Amino acid sequence: MSADSVMGGGPTSQVVIPALYPKKGQPRKLGAAERFGLSALAPAVAVFFTNPFDTAKVRLQLQGQRATAIKAGAANGAIATEAVVYKNSFDAIFKILKHEGIRGIQKGLFPAVLKEGSKNFFRIGMYDPIMTMIHDPKTGSSPPWKRMLAGSLCGVMGAFACNPFELIKTRLQSQVSAQNSHQAVGHQFAYKNTWDAFVKTLKADGLKGLYRGSVLSMARSFVGSGVNLTTYSMMKEYLILKKNWKDDWVLDMIAGMSSGVMSCAAMNPIDVVRTRYYNQPYVNGKGTLYSSGLDAVTHIVKVEGVSAFYKGFTTHFLRIGPHFCLTFVFLGMFRRQLAEAYTYLDMRDSFKKFDQDGNGVLDKKELADVMREVIPKTGFEDAEYEHMILDATMRILAQADVNNDAKISFDEYPRMTEEIQRIYQEKTTASQLFGGIRARSMKSFGV
Incomplete structure (x- = not known):
């Protein structure tokens, strides 16, 4: 994977030596199943930590819906009775924890996990596969517009896939119990749990009810995902190629948080509209407050002003910043751990192959045989080649034989493969160079 990839860890200078991979002649790599699985798993884990901020954000964004309802002539019975319940993001978190406890601040967690998994x-x-389709990495780094296009398309697909879970999550997060009715904002659906919410929504509105607001959600993700994945991939590429950062959790954290800042600024206005649209009551399949997303925008501007589109911005960032940060940290961590596991399996297979007598160590004879498989003889005379093999064997022992027993154990094998990489590159270059010189010399003498 190239440095502008989301799943990749950047370019590598390591040369693939077929002899070290007896199964297929090349190292094991993340397949499509692993890539898609990790893409769903990482954000699903991250949401356990960030859902409380999302709950507070939803409450803040629904605040003010009462004024819109009054303006629209809606019945007040289904709407919160207080115009201002939460003063700001931190006040919302504090009050929810105080009156509703941990269960209150983690409302909608189950559909949130399903939402993150299905969306991502x-x-x-799909980001890397789409990038592969629209850009050839051999031509260099991909331009921002291609990354934006790929990210936006992926965002639309993800938003459509997760819309039912997003809708149910939003409604559950807005709910408060009867004893905490003073905390209520927005319409109260009185669902018992996630399953009850799905059943009641399907009974009342059919399957299309679960996809209410999907156009808004896709528009939000078209913008947000495009900005998010573009920022993340460009920041990661810059830090790896220009600043020589390692592919580790710090890189993932910085690039992820940067993408969160940009995404939040781009998405918040659409997010406010979507939250209001999701949470409005419906009569005979029609919203009582807004007839469409555009109608919601118009009402919000008239009643609350343009600044309302950035309601809950701080809480939105407190949720989305850490969420993207943790998502990419977990994604990188899972990817690297799986890659390490595959590397271990590759080393186990090759060590077993080279350990001809099966005694668990590679002696000088076995090491020499390894080097004969690794280094091509082309371009070298017999005596010259054998001298080179002996020299390579001694170099391996000097660099990898930690306990100085003139043998290489499996624990020492990783150091041995690193030295083989260096020797291989040196000797193959020499083979090509001297082979070419020898061929030209023979040609000049008419041989």
Whole structure:
């Protein structure tokens, strides 16, 4: 994977030596199943930590819906009775914890996990395949517009896939119990749990009810995902190629948080409209407050002003910043751990192959045989080649034989493969160079 990839860790200078990979002649790599699986798993884990901020954000964004309802002539019975319940993001978190406890601040967690998994299966999982389709990495780094296009398309797919879970999550997060009715904002659906919410929504509105607001959600993700994945990939590429950063959790954290800042600024206005649209009551399949997303925008501007589109921005960032940060940290961590596991399996297979007598160590004879498989003889005379093999064997022992027993154990094998990489590159270059010189010399003498 190139440095502008979301799943990749940047370019590598390591040369693939077929002899070290007896199964297929090349190292094991993340397949499509692993890439899509990790794309869904990482954000699903991250949401356990960030859902409280999302709950507070939803409450803040629904605040003010009462004024819109009054303006629209809606019945007050279904709407919160207080115009201002939460003063700001931190006040919302404090009051929810105080009156509703941990369960209150983690409302909607189950559909949130399902939402993140289903959404990012496509949003992150499809990014690299689409980039491969629209850009040839051999031509260099991909331009920002291609990354934006790929990210936006992935965002639309992900938003459509997760819309039912997003809708149910939003409604559950807005709910308060009867004893906490003073905390209520927005319409109260009185669902018992996630399953009850799905059943009641399907009974009342059919399957299309679960896809209410999907156009708004796709528009939000078209913008947000495009900005998010473009920022993340460009920041990661810059830090790896220009600043020589390692592919580790710090890189993922910085690039992820940067993408969160940009995404939040781009998405918040659409997010406010979507939250209001999701949470409005419906009569005979029609919203009582807004007839469409555009109608919601118009009402919000008239009643609350343009500044309302950035309601809950701080809480939105407190949720989305850490969420993207943790998502990419977990994604990188899972990817690297899986890659390490594959590397271990590759080393185990090759060590077993080279350990001809099966005694668990590679002696000088076995090491020499390894080097004969690794270094091509082309371009060298017999005596010259054997001398080179002996020299390579001694170099391996000097660099990798930690306990100085003139043998290489499996624990020492990783150091041995690193030295083989260096020797291989040196000797193959020499083979090509001297082979070419020898061929030209023979040709000049008419041989």
